[in-house]
Amino acid sequence: MFVSRIGRALSSQPVSLICRQCVCMMSTASPDGLYKLLDTGDNVGNSIPEAMFSLYNADAVCFDVDSTVINEEGIDALAEYLGKGEEVAELTKQAMDGDTKFQDALQMRLDIMKPSKSQIETLLDEQPLVLTDGVANLVKSLHEKNVDVWLVSGGFRIMIEPVAEILNIPTSHIVANQILFDDNGEYKGFDKDEPTSRDMGKPKALEQIKAKNCYETMVMVGDGATDAQAKPPAAAFIGFGGVVEREAVKEKADWFVLSFDDMTKIVRMRPN
Numbered sequence: 001m002f003v004s005r006i007g008r009a010l011s012s013q014p015v016s017l018i019c020r021q022c023v024c025m026m027s028t029a030s031p032d033g034l035y036k037l038l039d040t041g042d043n044v045g046n047s048i049p050e051a052m053f054s055l056y057n058a059d060a061v062c063f064d065v066d067s068t069v070i071n072e073e074g075i076d077a078l079a080e081y082l083g084k085g086e087e088v089a090e091l092t093k094q095a096m097d098g099d100t101k102f103q104d105a106l107q108m109r110l111d112i113m114k115p116s117k118s119q120i121e122t123l124l125d126e127q128p129l130v131l132t133d134g135v136a137n138l139v140k141s142l143h144e145k146n147v148d149v150w151l152v153s154g155g156f157r158i159m160i161e162p163v164a165e166i167l168n169i170p171t172s173h174i175v176a177n178q179i180l181f182d183d184n185g186e187y188k189g190f191d192k193d194e195p196t197s198r199d200m201g202k203p204k205a206l207e208q209i210k211a212k213n214c215y216e217t218m219v220m221v222g223d224g225a226t227d228a229q230a231k232p233p234a235a236a237f238i239g240f241g242g243v244v245e246r247e248a249v250k251e252k253a254d255w256f257v258l259s260f261d262d263m264t265k266i267v268r269m270r271p272n
């Protein structure tokens, strides 16, 4: 109640005063300080000040891709393109509800689609995946503050690489599933050694990323229950509901946002 009042009070202040307070916050940032500065009165989450503070201090932010960085599920878009939309959507739903092991669901969906390399390339050419509102701005702001950005996805690397390129994220910062093709570019299977091809793949992926890069504070952002599993090793899980609002994710999130702009405000307060 108290912090809500401060948030509303701040939002009614002249811009110059807010800016002075932001500058002050840069040198004395604290979880409660950030929360007081940014509270809109209707923030949702289990540990919002701490999540804001983790984002403020993060040396790496890991994003889920489907329904987070892009505004749809890439595998469903591929299935639709190949005329297997309904069959695959049902398996995707089962996988997300936890009724099927992730690796089994992935195998079944790929076995139905058997996508060739050229089919995927043609799809991406004709119907490029669309970025979610605000994500480009957030990623740019993170890069400007020298924060590493990673894409950690149960989707397919071949479909994510063009997205990463638009966002200036190096391919070395993508952890995703690798579809295997034969010499003629026909579907041959998928790489079962990728951590994201299995249940609990996201925490495993983040563990590997953290160990390899000696990150101290990682933040995971995503729309799904598998993203919430990434804490730990992530210091905070920020649930994203701008594409799909999932109650189960809202319940697990340290901070649940409907717009990436809320996160960008925190990032911009970081000292350079």
Ligand SMILES: [Mg+2]
Pocket: 064, 065, 066, 067, 068, 222, 223, 224
């Ligand atoms: Mg997702």
